[in-house]
Amino acid sequence: MRLLIAAALAIAAVPALAQSAIPNRTIIEGAIDGYIRPAFAQFAEETGALDLNVAALCATPSADALTLAQNQFRSAVTAFSRVEFIRIGPLGVGDRLERLLFWPDRKGIALKQVQGALAEQDATTTSPETLQKKSVAMQGLVALEYLLFGTASDDLASAAGSYRCSYARASTALIHGLAETITGEWHDDTTVGVAAALLNPRPDAADYRTETEVLEKLAATMIHGTEAIRDQRIAPIVSDSTGTPKPRSALFWRSNMTAPALAANFAGLHDFFVAAKYPEAIGTENAWVAEGAIFEFGNAARATSAITAPMEQAVADPRQLQALKYLVVVTKSLDTLLGQNLAAALGLSVGFSTLDGD
Numbered sequence: 001m002r003l004l005i006a007a008a009l010a011i012a013a014v015p016a017l018a019q020s021a022i023p024n025r026t027i028i029e030g031a032i033d034g035y036i037r038p039a040f041a042q043f044a045e046e047t048g049a050l051d052l053n054v055a056a057l058c059a060t061p062s063a064d065a066l067t068l069a070q071n072q073f074r075s076a077v078t079a080f081s082r083v084e085f086i087r088i089g090p091l092g093v094g095d096r097l098e099r100l101l102f103w104p105d106r107k108g109i110a111l112k113q114v115q116g117a118l119a120e121q122d123a124t125t126t127s128p129e130t131l132q133k134k135s136v137a138m139q140g141l142v143a144l145e146y147l148l149f150g151t152a153s154d155d156l157a158s159a160a161g162s163y164r165c166s167y168a169r170a171s172t173a174l175i176h177g178l179a180e181t182i183t184g185e186w187h188d189d190t191t192v193g194v195a196a197a198l199l200n201p202r203p204d205a206a207d208y209r210t211e212t213e214v215l216e217k218l219a220a221t222m223i224h225g226t227e228a229i230r231d232q233r234i235a236p237i238v239s240d241s242t243g244t245p246k247p248r249s250a251l252f253w254r255s256n257m258t259a260p261a262l263a264a265n266f267a268g269l270h271d272f273f274v275a276a277k278y279p280e281a282i283g284t285e286n287a288w289v290a291e292g293a294i295f296e297f298g299n300a301a302r303a304t305s306a307i308t309a310p311m312e313q314a315v316a317d318p319r320q321l322q323a324l325k326y327l328v329v330v331t332k333s334l335d336t337l338l339g340q341n342l343a344a345a346l347g348l349s350v351g352f353s354t355l356d357g358d
Helices: 002-014 024-059 064-082 096-100 109-120 139-151 153-157 158-185 194-199 212-238 257-273 278-282 284-305 318-346
Strands: none
Touching: 024 064, 024 194, 024 212, 024 257, 024 278, 064 139, 064 153, 064 257, 096 158, 109 139, 109 158, 109 194, 139 158, 153 158, 153 194, 158 194, 212 257, 212 318, 257 278, 257 284, 257 318, 278 284, 278 318, 284 318
């Protein structure tokens, strides 16, 4: 009830100012140096460790080596979940996001293609060079999760899983390589780097022409994050249209990473919000906007921590199912706070859906 009241107040309230209380450049620098660069660097580090662990598993298969690889997969997923909402810049170039995470996948394309490769022992999946030329659904974290946690994944602990392990090794090499590329581009301080484009917008630029446009793109990334959590992560699970939850529609259910990934999604949004100094930018007259957003991020953290069981068991538990549904309410409140109230306080226009192609 407290959340619903807070959401209603946020919708009804109107920010007092329509400009930033701190220099626009301070917000942009905070977003880049305070969050984006270190978060992508962490993703590259975790995928590098994953690559090494899977390589060690393939070289010397054992139950312990498999457990290490599986646990490092979970760490890589957590790191990715903290940056996946940052669609501006390198992650949004070409099909990079799809190569890292082919999702949503309502038709189960990744599962069908990975299972087909395993059945055929398709040798082209065992080399990064040839795997990269195949469907993006066969390359990223969704495909890798099935290889490490899916049916017959226990074979990876012995020589029986040699083909499967070689496929997983090629996948981790591509994931880590892409993570390093993205991180390197964010750390490129030359005039052609994305950071320079954001920090020095020009009227004749093809991407960022004014500081206001940069601020709008940065704010829109947060709205995309809350929409993706609600529409692509939670809605398929709770399935309100049918009334019957679908736990196997959850991202990362095989590795029991659905709730931890959601927690990392929200934590990343919170840390980005703080690092970009939005609370300071809003100013004292609109402090309620920042306080409301931080309050909701706290609600999200508590709700995700309440989802402790594997997804099939979680949706059968009324308390955990309610926690999932509660997260939908949180995202809608954050939509208002970040997409309407924050934008109004800073004089921005970000009231569009970044999921619908606008």
